[in-house]
Amino acid sequence: MPKGYAIKDVKNWTDFQVIDFDLKKPADDDIDIAITHYVDCIGDGEGYMVDTYNSIWPDGSIAQGGYSTNIRTPEQFVFPIPDGMKSEHAAPMLCAGLTLYSPLRRNNVGPGKRVGIVGIGGLGHFGVMFAKAMDAEVIAISHSASKKEDALKMGASQFIATKEDPNWFERFKNKPFDLIVNTASSAAVDIPAMISALKVDGSIISVGMPEDLIQLRVQNLAMRCSSIGSSHIGSKVEAMEMLKLANEKNVVPWIELIDMKDCSKAIERVSKGDIRYRFVLKQDLEKPE
Amino acid sequence: MPKGYAIKDVKNWTDFQVIDFDLKKPADDDIDIAITHYVDCIGDGEGYMVDTYNSIWPDGSIAQGGYSTNIRTPEQFVFPIPDGMKSEHAAPMLCAGLTLYSPLRRNNVGPGKRVGIVGIGGLGHFGVMFAKAMDAEVIAISHSASKKEDALKMGASQFIATKEDPNWFERFKNKPFDLIVNTASSAAVDIPAMISALKVDGSIISVGMPEDLIQLRVQNLAMRCSSIGSSHIGSKVEAMEMLKLANEKNVVPWIELIDMKDCSKAIERVSKGDIRYRFVLKQDLEKPE
Numbered sequence: 001m002p003k004g005y006a007i008k009d010v011k012n013w014t015d016f017q018v019i020d021f022d023l024k025k026p027a028d029d030d031i032d033i034a035i036t037h038y039v040d041c042i043g044d045g046e047g048y049m050v051d052t053y054n055s056i057w058p059d060g061s062i063a064q065g066g067y068s069t070n071i072r073t074p075e076q077f078v079f080p081i082p083d084g085m086k087s088e089h090a091a092p093m094l095c096a097g098l099t100l101y102s103p104l105r106r107n108n109v110g111p112g113k114r115v116g117i118v119g120i121g122g123l124g125h126f127g128v129m130f131a132k133a134m135d136a137e138v139i140a141i142s143h144s145a146s147k148k149e150d151a152l153k154m155g156a157s158q159f160i161a162t163k164e165d166p167n168w169f170e171r172f173k174n175k176p177f178d179l180i181v182n183t184a185s186s187a188a189v190d191i192p193a194m195i196s197a198l199k200v201d202g203s204i205i206s207v208g209m210p211e212d213l214i215q216l217r218v219q220n221l222a223m224r225c226s227s228i229g230s231s232h233i234g235s236k237v238e239a240m241e242m243l244k245l246a247n248e249k250n251v252v253p254w255i256e257l258i259d260m261k262d263c264s265k266a267i268e269r270v271s272k273g274d275i276r277y278r279f280v281l282k283q284d285l286e287k288p289e
Numbered sequence: 290m291p292k293g294y295a296i297k298d299v300k301n302w303t304d305f306q307v308i309d310f311d312l313k314k315p316a317d318d319d320i321d322i323a324i325t326h327y328v329d330c331i332g333d334g335e336g337y338m339v340d341t342y343n344s345i346w347p348d349g350s351i352a353q354g355g356y357s358t359n360i361r362t363p364e365q366f367v368f369p370i371p372d373g374m375k376s377e378h379a380a381p382m383l384c385a386g387l388t389l390y391s392p393l394r395r396n397n398v399g400p401g402k403r404v405g406i407v408g409i410g411g412l413g414h415f416g417v418m419f420a421k422a423m424d425a426e427v428i429a430i431s432h433s434a435s436k437k438e439d440a441l442k443m444g445a446s447q448f449i450a451t452k453e454d455p456n457w458f459e460r461f462k463n464k465p466f467d468l469i470v471n472t473a474s475s476a477a478v479d480i481p482a483m484i485s486a487l488k489v490d491g492s493i494i495s496v497g498m499p500e501d502l503i504q505l506r507v508q509n510l511a512m513r514c515s516s517i518g519s520s521h522i523g524s525k526v527e528a529m530e531m532l533k534l535a536n537e538k539n540v541v542p543w544i545e546l547i548d549m550k551d552c553s554k555a556i557e558r559v560s561k562g563d564i565r566y567r568f569v570l571k572q573d574l575e576k577p578e
Binding site: 106201203205206207208209210211213214215216217218219221222223225226227228229230231232 | 395490492494495496497498499500502503504505506507508510511512514515516517518519520521
């Protein structure tokens with residue numbers, strides 16, 4: 001029998017016990033989806049208390065997240081995937097998709113709003129599709145023009161290649177953004193320039209995680225009553241809303257499905273930028289005895 | 290006759306003309322209050338389009354703001370001071386007061402919210418009083434303990450002296466802040482430490498204007514879905530609400546009233562920190578012929 005960790009009391013979640021559990025035999029088309037949050041918190045903040053992926057359990061072992069072969073979670077953190085949605089489409093939504101859906105929703109994206117998505121990759125392509133599904137005007141902002149055609153297909157009304165058009169933000173001062181979601185993992189993005197293209201009370205939400213420091217002056221933010229924030233995936237409430245929206249508006253991630261045993265190839269290709277736009281790993285590993 | 294500038298068409302505000310105008314003879318207890326915003330914008334964002342203090346008019350002259358001897362403004366930017374409120378109390382509210390009221394209101398401060406005010410000076414003392422008047426729990430955060438007694442009188446439920454208690458934010462991780470308004474004009478304030486004491490979706494609003502850069506990592510913000518923002522005074526709507534609240538809840542600024550001819554002494558004392566908490570200048574200058 002495999003061993004697992006069970007939370008006896010979610011309200012005091014440090015209290016774990018090691019248990020034996022039975023595995024359901026996976027069906028051929030099953031994809032294991034990690035429910036990575038165990039939290040003593042309700043509502044939209046629930047994802048922020050504990051994050052199991054790469055986290056250390058009370059016995060010192062490291063949580064494997066989506067690389068786990070088995071997952072056990074309290075029932076309040078399990079939710080249905082809508083009928084008709086393929087598992088390989090649901091899977092990347094529960095991390096990359098929700099990472100973009102959550103800041104769009106928290107910032108009230110909808111009809112009449114102008115949203116910029118910086119970086120058109122695994123994260124950003126969800127941003128373009130979800131903001132469009134929420135009936136906002138979406139402007140895709142990328143380094144080069146190579147993804148222009150794709151971004152317009154995803155729902156962007158305009159595409160900006162910053163390499164060719166470095167002063168793009170000047171044009172938007174008279175038709176400024178309500179929200180810019182920055183998915184770039186490089187700190188080379190010019191944050192003060194983007195702030196100058198925000199509406200009063202507009203926000204930049206950075207969901208890319210550059211290692212470098214953000215550097216800016218308070219004065220940049222003061223002149224537009226603006227803010228820079230970040231967020232971390234999203235809540236169950238948001239996940240369920242996102243799945244419903246995706247099903248209703250036919251938001252389909254652009255993915256490449258490969259076997260989990262080939263994940264090192266996927267990682268190599270990600271580092272070369274050779275994926276449009278998200279790999280999904282299909283579980284094909286031996287189950288532990 | 291003195292000369293002035295008049296805006297012919299507020300919607301296209303670059304169109305000015307020089308006009309002659311009559312001066313009303315000031316009454317002995319008049320204090321000139323600058324209405325410093327002329328904007329083509331409605332609602333809460335109206336303060337962000339043009340700022341006349343220190344701004345350059347179309348002919349190259351510099352706007353004097355509160356140091357003006359005469360002020361003319363479009364009627365939509367003039368509003369009444371509530372009956373019973375002294376001019377010397379209204380005056381500092383229209384800049385320092387509104388600078389604090391606006392971020393409190395925009396961040397929905399009210400009963401059940403925990404608000405930190407960093408820096409107990411001309412700005413911060415309004416933050417403590419207004420947050421208390423809005424029925425929030427207010428925690429005053431200052432460098433030294435010298436203002437403790439005052440801050441508790443203003444309505445703070447707790448006072449933190451960061452010099453004596455440098456790890457104060459650790460204590461708040463289990464009872465975190467909804468909002469921290471930072472009035473410090475020094476960048477020495479430890480922003481990442483303050484972020485760690487925010488609730489999920491909490492904000493830091495910096496209304497102090499340090500010349501140094503803010504430096505922080507996106508990851509600091511991501512773990513609490515938090516943001517750092519700023520704002521710039523406030524709107525007419527907010528100003529009228531603030532005055533109404535101040536009148537109803539008896540919010541009285543802690544001021545020292547001096548003649549405008551002594552303003553150089555006031556500036557010296559401000560630079561030494563020798564004012565609790567705001568100078569108000571009474572107009573006593575000769576009117577221009």
